[in-house]
Amino acid sequence: MRLGRSVTLATLGLVFMCSRLGAQRDPEDQLISQRLASLADMNGAHATDCGTTDMYRPSDSVSSCAEVAFNHRKPFIVLYSGPNSGPIGSIFHSHSAYGLADDSQGNLHEVVYDSRGLLNLNADKNAQLFNGNRIRVTPCIKPIRITRTERGIVACAIPVDEQASKLAAQQKPFGATVCGILNDPAAFNNKLVRIHGYVSANFEYSELGANGCSQSIWFEYGNGGAPPALVAYVSGGARPGAEDSDGRLILPIPVQLLENSDFRRFRKLMVAAAKADARSEKKNPNSPVFYCVAATFVGRIDGVSDDVHAFHLKRKATDEADFLGFGQMGLYDAQFVMQSVGNDAVLEKLSPDPDPAVSISN
Secondary structure, three states: OOOOOOEOOHHHHHHHHHHHOOOOOOOOOHHHHHHHHHHHOOOOOOOEEEEEEEOOOOOHHHHHHHHHHHHOOOOEEEEEEOOOOOOOOOOOOOOEEEEEEEOOOOOEEEEEEEOOOOOOOOOOOOOEEEOOOOEEEEEOOOOOOEEEOOOOOEEEEOOEOHHHHHHHHOOOOEEOOHHHHHHOHHHHOOEEEEEEEEEEEOOOOEEEEOOOOOOOEEEEEOOOOOOOOOOOOOEOOOOOOEEOOOOOEEOOOOOOOOOOHHHHHHHHHHHHHHHHHHHHHHHOOOOOOOEEEEEEEEEEEEEOOHHHHHHHHOOOOOOOOOOOOEOEOOOEOEEEEEEEEOOOOEEEEOOOOOOHHHHOOO
16 A cells, blocks of 8 residues: 655554554553643643544544544544454554644644554654654644545645755666665665666565675566566555655656566566576475576665664564565565666576575564
8 A cells, every 4th residue: 555645654654554464452552542632732722532443444534523623723633543453363463553633723743653662763853752662743744734545544744845856856877786775775765776686576575686785675667567476565664755854755756667678578588587487496396496687777766764774784584574664564675666677688597595584684
């Protein structure tokens, strides 16, 4: 699920993901309700409680109540909470929630709750943290507007820095390396690069790697597609784009896939790699040989913040996925969105690599 790009809350996608994949009712769930109430009534005004609703199936009446109160400049609170329980066999046990509090003085705050205590990561400079980083309060940027997400949740809308977005869109690609990007993802965020590496894919993973790099970059096409071997995955909570010093949104560099003869050749080689992988797994299930396609690519890099990257460097292989990055379960600190591929694409055998979930944490 992707939010509209004008909506604030980079963490809202993460909140949804953690709740959907096995959220359980946290005994401290009342903390966010108390925080919302205190924010809305901080000036002594009696706030309208628009109620609590499921963030995956939000009640239209609850969202409408918040919109009416906001439009009439009346103080209100509204809360969207995760489900009480997750799917059978789930290994995820966090609980998340998101709410808005209006205090009648022209101040609107978003309040996020995450039982894992990770809300200090990638936090806005104006954010306040409470209860062991389980609650984050962020004032909405003025002039304040609200909007509904695709799922019907009322959220703050971020103003767009049009000038910075225009400048970003005019970038020319520059040379970069896979290892260099992985060493400092934030430095390459929302940059257009020319890069040489190899693409490999299977049922759940699509990766851009290079010799000498212990990790990989998540790989996708500029039209939203991916190599044919990738069938299904659960997206992480990181989102493309950047912010200026005032917190306004710098839009992701537009990337339109160039589907020329070089791309068609690359695509055929990726199909060949997928077929070769299948044959190898069938013939040698205990020691299959996998294939990749090496080439020179041009496209946009999306990278996580410095603090998220530092946090991931300390991860253990046994840690649960935190959904703070890109790609499958947010395991990747960077993703590459392909605009074009060169005429140098070649099918190669893939060197043995550790499991993606393990290598990302190294």
